[in-house]
Amino acid sequence: GENVEQHPSTLSVQEGDSAVIKCTYSDSASNYFPWYKQELGKGPQLIIDIRSNVGEKKDQRIAVTLNKTAKHFSLHITETQPEDSAVYFCAATYANAGNMLTFGGGTRLMVKP
Amino acid sequence: SQTIHQWPATLVQPVGSPLSLECTVEGTSNPNLYWYRQAAGRGLQLLFYSVGIGQISSEVPQNLSASRPQDRQFILSSKKLLLSDSGFYLCAWKGAGGWQYFGPGTRLTVL
Numbered sequence: 326g327e328n329v330e331q332h333p334s335t336l337s338v339q340e341g342d343s344a345v346i347k348c349t350y351s352d353s354a355s356n357y358f359p360w361y362k363q364e365l366g367k368g369p370q371l372i373i374d375i376r377s378n379v380g381e382k383k384d385q386r387i388a389v390t391l392n393k394t395a396k397h398f399s400l401h402i403t404e405t406q407p408e409d410s411a412v413y414f415c416a417a418t419y420a421n422a423g424n425m426l427t428f429g430g431g432t433r434l435m436v437k438p
Numbered sequence: 439s440q441t442i443h444q445w446p447a448t449l450v451q452p453v454g455s456p457l458s459l460e461c462t463v464e465g466t467s468n469p470n471l472y473w474y475r476q477a478a479g480r481g482l483q484l485l486f487y488s489v490g491i492g493q494i495s496s497e498v499p500q501n502l503s504a505s506r507p508q509d510r511q512f513i514l515s516s517k518k519l520l521l522s523d524s525g526f527y528l529c530a531w532k533g534a535g536g537w538q539y540f541g542p543g544t545r546l547t548v549l
Contacts, residue, residue, distance in 0.1 A: 359537050368528050368540035369482070414482065426538055430481045 327352040329417050331429025339437050344405050346432045348415035349397040357420035358398045360389060363412045363431075372413075373400070376420075405436045440465035444529050444541040451548055457502075457516040459544050461529030464510065470532040471512040473504055474540075475525045482528070488512060524548045 328351040338344050350358075356377040361369035375382045375389045375398065382389050386405075391398040398417075402409055412433050416426040441464045451457060463469055473485040484497045486504035494504050501520050505513045512529055529541040 357537075361540075366543075366545070368530075368543045371537055371539065374537060425484060425487065428482045 327417055327427040329427045329429040331415050331432055335433045337435045338405050342405055344402045344434055346400045346413055348429050350417040354419045355417040357418050359416050360400050361414040407436050407438050410434055410436045442531055442541040444544050448545045451519050453548055454518045457519050459514040459527055461512040461541055462510055463531045468509055472530040473514050474528040477525045519548045521548050
């Protein structure tokens with residue numbers, strides 16, 4: 326089955342700096358990679374996703390990159406703000422087959438004002 | 439648009455008592471539904487998933503069970519709670535594109 330590893334487990338940055346969270350996956354058949362943001366006491370919210378037919382996707386201050394050859398994908402947050410502080414989860418699956426999402430262990434991002 | 443509800447939002451139960459958590463989805467039909475548990479400061483552990491009414495798959499053997507009595511209703515139950523059942527329980531449904539949408543969660547404390 327799929328295995329997803331996520332690093333770092335905690336990340337502290339100064340407001341305005343960039344933050345990068347990295348994930349690796351094991352199953353080369355995986356073709357869908359979502360990222361979730363979980364604020365304290367709330368359910369995870371989908372913030373961005375990428376499919377294996379593209380290498381990068383951007384949405385305002387967040388972007389995700391995918392390297393299929395190396396089987397890793399990353400979340401980039403630029404110009405971080407205190408409200409970006411949360412736990413971020415990456416996940417991977419072979420979407421067409423209706424498989425389960427496999428989640429990484431999560432990264433706690435702290436943005437210091 | 440689709441909406442997912444969970445209740446109760448918080449629950450404090452004594453050890454050995456029963457449990458029933460409910461999840462309902464609006465705005466979609468025949469969704470795949472999931473129950474996850476999240477221990478404090480930890481990742482997401484998939485407990486059960488369902489592809490249709492009466493169809494339940496268990497990912498982890500434990501003190502919990504799940505049922506799907508209606509198309510858009512998913513229930514998590516226990517006959518006797520253990521201390522280790524404490525955690526944040528999340529229900530999710532899966533969209534056509536593969537992504538999962540999570541509910542607001544239920545925080546369960548077993549004392």
